Amino acid sequence: MAQTKLEQFYQEHRLSLTALSYRLTGSWSEAEDIVQELFLDFHRNGNADGIRQLKSYFMKAVVNRSLNVLKSPRYAREQYIGPWLPEPVFDTAGEELLDLLLKEEHLSYAFMVMLERLTADERAVFVLRESFTLEYPEIADILGKSEAACRKLLSRARQKVKADLPALPLNNTVVSRWVSVFTKAAQTGEFGPLLELIREDAVLVSDGGGKARAALRPIVSKARIAAFWEGITRKGSLRGELVPVRMNGEIGLILYDGGTPVKILLFEGDSQGRIARFYLLVNPDKIKNAPVS
Structure with a gap:
């Protein structure tokens, strides 16, 4: 029973x-x-x-x-080499329940990145209150803290993330265009059309974790991001098959080399449909569960 x-x-x-x-x-x-x-x-x-x-x-x-x-x-994020990015969730074909869950709970990648700004306890209170809509007595019981302490933690968490709350969900038509333009740029080495889609103050964050070559600090500004993509394209680092894949309920790109995933690229946009952030994962631990081509 x-x-x-x-x-x-x-x-x-x-x-x-x-x-x-x-x-x-x-x-x-x-x-x-x-x-x-x-x-x-x-x-x-x-x-x-x-x-x-x-x-x-x-x-x-x-x-x-x-x-x-x-x-x-x-x-411990402090001991991690370079920026730390979350592991994406791959929307496996046929898993309708997971697909529904991703849409309902808005597990967007930009939202997951935003949560990294919080301490462990702030993150727990924020998630339980904002994502799962639990009342303070329930949150206090789960965390073994007073309701007053939980309210303070939530207040601090909201202050930390209020300027970075992503607009959810991203428009798939807009993201599909970003994916198409980026793929063509990577194939031809011509990044002019991609530049038109990027904000002037855009940021590129890459996560190698010391296990693969990656920028140790975020790359800021359209010009520097363009130089980064052009540079690694000339070196052959984008050589392979770029395949659109749904991750965290949104469209991203996986670069395959001989059928093996070697890079993952996700986008974050703004309300005007421009690319505000690129998230590039090359740490093999973060991409090992990507679907094989």
Whole structure:
């Protein structure tokens, strides 16, 4: 009886709990492991019939485990070489439920990047309140803090991100044009048409993690970003097959070399339909779960 109840709950809430953990850790693969291990541990040692509110119980457990990971030495952003970018979520063909979840909860890549500005506790309160619309008593219970402390954490979090809240969702028609123009520029080496789509104060952030060549600091301004793309194109670093792929509910590009993914590029736009930010991932740990060409 308990096992059947637990299995039913797992099937109904697995993706939502994984999305919660992903928002906290910035890694979908890590989030999947956290949720799966939690249910396996509970299956071996727990009793679902003895818990009145399974959802509250598992949300609290997922948040605690995710925060432990986020605060662990191996996840310390201060020790990371260069900028740290979240791992994208790939919208696997046929996973209608994941596709729906991404649209409903707005797990956009720009939103995930924005969350990196927050401390672990600020991030937890912000996600639970803003994304999952929990009330303060529930948040306080999950985090083991007072309601007053949670309100202060949320206030600080909102102050940190208020200028960077991305417009959601991106217009797929606009992004498809960015993807098409960028792909042609990479193939021809002519970046003039792409320049027309970029804001003057645009930023390019690349994540190599010390495991692949990447800029150690964000590249700022249209001119410098153009020089960056032109430079790596001349060196052959964009040689291969650029394929449009849906990630975090939006369209991005994966560069394949012999069928193996080697680079991921995502875009962030502004309200005028211009490219405000490029996110380039080359760290193999961040792209290992990309679909194989």
